Amino acid sequence: MTPSAGRQTYLFPRWRPVHAARPAMSSPWWQWVASTDSLTARLKAAGGGKSFRVRLLRQGVGWPLPDEAQALGIGPKRYAWLREVALCLDETPWVVARSVAPLTQLKGQRLDSLGERSLGSWLFRQPDLVRGPLEATTQRPPFASLNGIEQDGTWGRRSVFTHGGLSLLVQEYFLLAMADDLDLPSR
Numbered sequence: 375m376t377p378s379a380g381r382q383t384y385l386f387p388r389w390r391p392v393h394a395a396r397p398a399m400s401s402p403w404w405q406w407v408a409s410t411d412s413l414t415a416r417l418k419a420a421g422g423g424k425s426f427r428v429r430l431l432r433q434g435v436g437w438p439l440p441d442e443a444q445a446l447g448i449g450p451k452r453y454a455w456l457r458e459v460a461l462c463l464d465e466t467p468w469v470v471a472r473s474v475a476p477l478t479q480l481k482g483q484r485l486d487s488l489g490e491r492s493l494g495s496w497l498f499r500q501p502d503l504v505r506g507p508l509e510a511t512t513q514r515p516p517f518a519s520l521n522g523i524e525q526d527g528t529w530g531r532r533s534v535f536t537h538g539g540l541s542l543l544v545q546e547y548f549l550l551a552m553a554d555d556l557d558l559p560s561r
Contacts, residue, residue, distance in 0.1 A: 388441060391507060392507070399529065403528065403548075414461065421464075430490050432456070434456060437451060437453065438450065445532070452476060453476075454474050463555070470546075481538075510529055514526065527549050528558070
């Protein structure tokens with residue numbers, strides 16, 4: 375991203391198919407952004423013994439952002455369950471994530487009871503889980519600074535998971551602290 379007349383411009387529009395982002399992405403980042411396994415498990419392994427914690431930043435009912443509503447195939451003024459978390463190693467946020475699910479589709483899933491457990495601990499146990507295509511971005515997580523977390527990131531990724539009649543958008547943004555701790559390139 376580069377400053378331009380007081381505004382930020384980005385390498386490409388907000389979200390693109392992950393393969394379209396591949397030419398701008400280093401090989402180490404590709405392994406993180408394009409992976410389809412559990413991010414929680416990958417972070418714990420990369421942390422090398424550091425304590426892992428999910429810090430719940432915000433959870434409740436609200437309106438999805440326009441691009442989130444579009445990804446879920448719902449109207450922008452439809453209520454959704456929203457959850458924002460920081461995935462921390464030794465209390466340092468490495469990743470911030472935002473999950474969005476249409477309220478009308480929750481049907482007793484009780485996702486609001488996850489607390490400070492990772493969404494992946496529930497998600498990857500669902501036998502009929504289907505993950506949609508991955509998309510990538512270089513934009514900052516729009517919600518991180520509202521929660522007092524550094525908003526400078528490297529890459530973000532998102533995909534829609536479906537389980538039964540539930541569609542769940544999961545967006546994950548990798549922060550500079552992770553890049554620094556793992557000695558990853560800036561892009």
